[in-house]
Amino acid sequence: MSEKSPLPRRPVPHAGMIPLVPAAKQNYAARSVLRKLVQGEAPPTAPMSIVDRLAGSPYANPTIQVGGVDASARKTIDFALHLAETMFRYGAGALEVETSIIAVTAALGLRNIEVDITNQSVIINYAKKDATPITLLRVVRSWTNNYAGLSLVHELVTDIVSGGVGRDESYRRLETILRSPRPFPRWMVTMAEAGFAAIVVAVIGGTGFGTLVALLSSLLVGLLARTLGKWRVPDFFTTAASSFLVTAIALICAMLDVPLTPASVVTGGILLLLPSGRLVSAVQDAINGFPVTAAGRFLSAFLTFGAIVSGIAVGLVFGSLFRSGRLDVTQPFSGGLPLWAALPLVILASVAIGIAEQTKIKLLLPTGLIGLLGYCVLLLATAAGLGDRFAPAVAAVVVGMAARFVALRMGAPQLVIAVPASIFLLVGLSIFRAMFVMTITPAASVEGAVGLFNALIIILAVAAGVVLGDNLARPLTRGHGNNEKRHNRRR
Template sequence: MTNNPGSRNYDDVGMIPIVAPGRPNKAARSVLRKLVQGEAPPTAPMNIVDRLAGSPYANFTIQVGKAEESARKTIDFALRLAETMFRYGAGALEVETSIIAVTAALGLRNIEVDITNQSVIINYAPRDAVPITLLRVVRSWTNNYAGLVAIHELVTDIASGGVTRDEATRRLEVIVKKPKPFPRWMVSLAEAIFAAAVVGVIGGTLLGMAVALLTILLAGQVARVLGKWRVPDFFVTAISSFIVTIVALLCFMANLALSPSVVVAGGILLMLPSGRLVSAVQDAINGFPVTAAGRFLSAFLSFGAIVSGIAVALVMSSMAGADWLEVAEPITGTRPLYLVLILVAISTVAICIAEQTAIKLLLPTMAVALAGYLAFYYGMEIGLGNRFAPAIAAVVVGILARIIALRLGAPQLVVAVPSIIFLLVGLSIFRAMFVMTLTPDDSVSGAVGIFNALIIILAVAAGVVLGDNIARPFTRSNGQKDRRRNRRR
């Protein structure tokens, strides 16, 4: 059958009309594919450079042509940098981001970083080449927040592409050999002033503040002598807490008008690993469980040493005929808000000096601590409770610490940690451990107290991390620069 032009086509057999197939709708197919299939394979590993997202080093500059020929030297420098940061008190996340930023800026992309409580491993495995794996163990620690600030500035300069590896190595050596900003005698005096100010914050009298100051001076000198003799830190802490308790007992036996529990609390607060506990929780939140576990164990060993020293002093005084003192009783003393703010400011500056903070950060850190304490105070006033109010204060500290620290060229840690000491997160755990260990009849209440203290510590650490994340959009130096891809020189 012949079809006329313009007529419909028919099948020769069944006279069934034949319809031409329509064009595929590409837009509809694309939308359908996105609904049922992800844009990236779900099992693809994350690029290690993606760990820099949200960090101060997110926009690094790659120095092309300088990687393969000196990969070993670059890895050695990165390990030396990481070891120094750990020695000075940096957190695991800060160390990891610094390593990634430095190695990426110097041209090493195929690396893996593994960080534990006291070791750093870097594996460099380029294609069609022999891999390199190097390990560095951190065997000593020291207080040097000023050194952390200098290292932060160095890593920032490397990431911006303005420093070569050889120059960076020389600058790191200068940082390591540079003296700390405050002499030893000033650190000892600052530790004693911190203890005295804390006694005033928790309700102690002027006499109690003076006794705490003299006690910490004595305990500090004994601790330094024991340190020169290479005595383990556990026994140094135990002996120091023993000295603090003996002094409080002697004052009580002399009928001085002061509370032994306040004197002991002020004396041991400097020994309490409050910052280590918060750092451990932060490491766990940031994805470093091994490092967090190590820091938790170290912190609880310190608590055990403090309880041991106090227990020995109490037993010795009881054998000598003195009355058994309740040094872990709750402290209910109050002070006017203006006076507490003054004492918080003094104690914050004192702990900054003890931690060897850079001089330019003393006043900003004090301001952050005062803002955090006001948030804590008014949170308690409106009835948030002793669990939620510290968390709110920690969020405020985390936000302000990141904004101020990065504006001044420093990591958030050096401002945040001294600013949360006023929350006294370690004192509650000490009291709970003391009750559970030395008063068997109240062991259940001691266990409940430890649980409540851990909840508060978790809330404080999570609040600092949350504040740090909230402040990230406000700490971008240049919006266009952040939206730009990693550029090459």
């Protein structure tokens, strides 16, 4: 047997010698420490995954359904577009539509998608790696008020995200929602709108006879608008004809020396024509990062303003032919109802707007109570000296938070409760008065411009307050979303 060569012995350092560290290990440790100091947690230019848009929404962490997904990707995208179109038609905001599309497609297995939403169209692009991309477009050509249907769509999306409903069953449920009748008939919606106008006149200080005239004028405006709608008349001319009718009624009352303020008739008939809610939605879309959709809604709202002023101007011209005298809608109201009488009317007004927006019956009372809460906060903030601009914003934050808590508890989107509950915070009458002064009284155009600017600032504050309240309540409502998902699984 051959002898094994002995292993080389490592030199033993003498006492007092400094042990040597290999240069490679020393350089690696230094580079590692330096990298941790100068490098962030993620590359700054890395694209955000589209599923990350669901963070903070009711559809966060969807349950992914697997099995034959790619073979039926076209059907899944068709369903998502159909769902988005329905939500837009029923009054949902752009952010709500986007999160619903992302949640549904992610739950059904399509994660490599991109969504683009404008004022009237939705585009979905599915581009999986090493596969032919699919791009589909859906245009929304009609709108209607149906918050009850929007709530049912919200429940459907929640069920899909929780993994309890497949695509075929989702198709059937969506078709059932589209065929379902609205909660309230047309005549009840007309009465609710007229009742809201009369209540507003009573709360801000109109006389009893003025409240009655406002009620009747609103009924006539609703009948005229429905007739012109059957004739396919564009909304611009429908709004102009409605404002002309209200102006004519005010002129007739002035000619007959009826004991009421003509401004009360104008307020009762015009208030529901003002696109205050559309302006709030436009501001919300702009804040949430949808500038194209916001620009389209802003343009639509300003066209409505132009139609209102045009109808009033034509009514004044006809009134001058009959020597009726000049109508002054800028005259302020005198007095008002006591607080104990105004508070129940605020609840009724919020419920009336809920009926006009076709809200679910079970959501009417919570909407009225949240509207009362916002009105009380508005009164307290005004009494505390916060000013006419900041006080509505504070009340809107409270309304936005309360609406999110209640809506998620009752299986509905926040918009369904927040919009009707915030009507009393808006300043539609102030906008109308400012535009009236600018158009009809050129000598006071500067005053009208200042009034319009102040009114728009308040609307921006209210819209931002509702969005801020919704965002502030999101960390506190994560448990509500989980409870909702568990409830949907049990059903």
